[in-house]
Amino acid sequence: MTLLSVEGLTRRFGGLVAVNDVSFTVSEGEILSVIGPNGAGKSTLFKLIGSFLPPSAGRVLFEGAVVSGLKPNQVARKGIVRTFQETTVFKEMTALQNVVVAHQLGVTASPLGTFFSSAAARADERRFRDSAAEILDYLGLGHVKDVEARNLPHGYLRALGIAIALAARPRLLLLDEPFAGMNPEETDRAVAMVEGIRKRGVTVLLVEHDMRAVMRISDRIVVISFGSKIAEGSPEAVRADPAVVEAYLGKDDETIGH
Ligand SMILES: Nc1ncnc2c1ncn2[C@@H]1O[C@H](COP(=O)(O)OP(=O)(O)OP(=O)(O)O)[C@@H](O)[C@H]1O
Ligand SMILES: [Mg+2]
Incomplete structure (x- = not known):
């Protein structure tokens, strides 16, 4: 069952298009990760989903009902809850x-x-x-x-x-870089924790730079670069996608697939 639908979501800041016509769905019980280089628009996307920011275009549906335009606390009461970076x-x-x-x-x-x-x-x-x-x-x-x-x-x-x-x-938990600054042991514990959360029936949408953790934990991955979705699929498919490798080229600290 589709829990969350993001449809053509766009957010401009002046001349900058931080999120550009992004669409994807999240199924109930899934762990879906959103990855992308620094400044790609991941946190902005989360703010749009949680209604902390209004979209410039597009909309967000939760259980088939439009939630864009609601206040953050109204969205939270419907079951979409986010942690902050x-x-x-x-x-x-x-x-x-x-x-x-x-x-x-x-x-x-x-x-x-x-x-x-x-x-x-x-x-x-x-x-x-x-x-x-x-x-x-x-x-x-x-x-x-x-x-x-x-x-x-x-x-x-x-x-x-x-x-x-x-x-x-929450029914849907939005985690923005939950493993940031953690040592490998802390990350292992946190990964197990997120899996435990999902086992208890909470769907998880994750933004994370730690590729080892992302590849291990995600059912599916959405990749954004310069605001636009450039890939979507299983960890294996995304890791092998030339567009994804290209987006990460020249980034010493974020090599994908290790
Ligand atoms: N309130 C704002 N006003 C103007 N520009 C903004 C605002 N919020 C974000 N931006 C810009 O939008 C772009 C996307 O930012 P965002 O924080 O969503 O990226 P991110 O993918 O979360 O990056 P990181 O991986 O570093 O956390 C960046 O260029 C950022 O400078
Ligand atoms: Mg961010």
Whole structure:
């Protein structure tokens, strides 16, 4: 079943076409990666899908309904949730508190912000704590749940960002460079984590430069270069595609297929 359809999506910034007539679909349960050289338009594409930016042309459909034009929180409530290239956590709070707060922020849109006063709110708080603890457990962060975010190593901090996103109960999780800055061991753990997320029924759309991880984790890959889609297919097909190799030529740090 098609969960997400991107149709002719275009975004201009003045004279620059950051995303140029990009179309693709994401099936339910799939891990699909979007790759491309620096500045190709990947993060802009994510912002368009999450409605953090309006498209100049084209549209995004989620479960067959147009979501372009909705506000980011409305899109999130429909189940499209994105992490940011740099996730913000509350440094003075523990990992668990951060994920509890993420649950609470998810309900601030509900009428009457009497969150901390009523009995119902206290019940919510317990429910949120249980849910937050469960998310941290299955991401392999259970043992650091009481550690303040500022004391967490980089890899754990990134994983905490994903835990925060999962608090919103996404159907489609958009991850922008989740493995950036991770050492190989942290990356292995994070790859397993993303596979675990998919096993729990969350579809994953990933932007990532770490080709080893992308090739390992993706069911399909969409390649964009200078805003336009230049290839799409299985990791094997994309890796062997001359247009993709060409787009990556001259990039010392991003050689494809190793
Ligand atoms: N708000 C903005 N205003 C003007 N130009 C922008 C804006 N956001 C992005 N751009 C430009 O659009 C192009 C695509 O940027 P984008 O951040 O989407 O690339 P990217 O593929 O995510 O790159 P990276 O791999 O480095 O994260 C770049 O040329 C960038 O400078
Ligand atoms: Mg980016």
